Amino acid sequence: MYSSERSTIRDGVAGNARLTGAVAAALLVLLAAEGATIPFIGPLLGPHIFIGMLLIPPVLLKMGSTGYRFARYYTHDEPYVRKGPPHLVLRMLAPGVVLTTLALFGTGVALLLAGPPSSTLIFAHKLSFIAWVALMTLHVLGHLLEVPRLAFPDWRPSSSEARLAGAATRTMALGAAILSGGVLALLTLSIAKPWF
Numbered sequence: 619m620y621s622s623e624r625s626t627i628r629d630g631v632a633g634n635a636r637l638t639g640a641v642a643a644a645l646l647v648l649l650a651a652e653g654a655t656i657p658f659i660g661p662l663l664g665p666h667i668f669i670g671m672l673l674i675p676p677v678l679l680k681m682g683s684t685g686y687r688f689a690r691y692y693t694h695d696e697p698y699v700r701k702g703p704p705h706l707v708l709r710m711l712a713p714g715v716v717l718t719t720l721a722l723f724g725t726g727v728a729l730l731l732a733g734p735p736s737s738t739l740i741f742a743h744k745l746s747f748i749a750w751v752a753l754m755t756l757h758v759l760g761h762l763l764e765v766p767r768l769a770f771p772d773w774r775p776s777s778s779e780a781r782l783a784g785a786a787t788r789t790m791a792l793g794a795a796i797l798s799g800g801v802l803a804l805l806t807l808s809i810a811k812p813w814f
């Protein structure tokens with residue numbers, strides 16, 4: 619639907635897809651930074667914990683945006699039904715991606731709170747990481763080509779074409795998730811001291 623006053627397209631499905639794509643692009647960068655700490659986890663444990671905590675709000679935002687699409691599709695909301703579901707393979711991977719993500723971040727937070735030594739929690743964190751990497755790799759490969767198309771239009775200055783409504787809200791949501799992640803990570807540093 620078009621709003622002639624502001625030359626803006628109102629499309630909740632497309633807006634949800636853009637939010638999901640923008641968060642996915644930010645997560646790819648943050649997860650790459652987190653992954654870079656793993657081979658040198660001893661000296662880089664501080665950055666590993668900091669980035670891990672910073673990731674929590676953006677991960678929750680991504681789960682929220684995809685969960686919203688899931689709920690709207692399966693409650694037979696017409697625009698989401700017209701858009702259709704993701705590819706069958708991606709739908710089959712989704713529960714595993716969600717569960718391993720929750721396990722990975724849950725064991726990470728539990729490790730932080732429990733403090734050292736936590737052999738059982740370290741093992742659970744490593745095991746959930748291995749399962750998460752396997753599923754997440756397939757998930758990322760399944761969406762890799764669409765992420766740039768979805769992630770960047772809201773960040774470009776408006777052109778002569780109609781703009782998709784909600785761009786400011788989507789960019790603010792992503793910015794707020796990253797900012798709150800940074801605050802959470804900073805607040806966590808004092809709790810993490812026993813690990814150093």
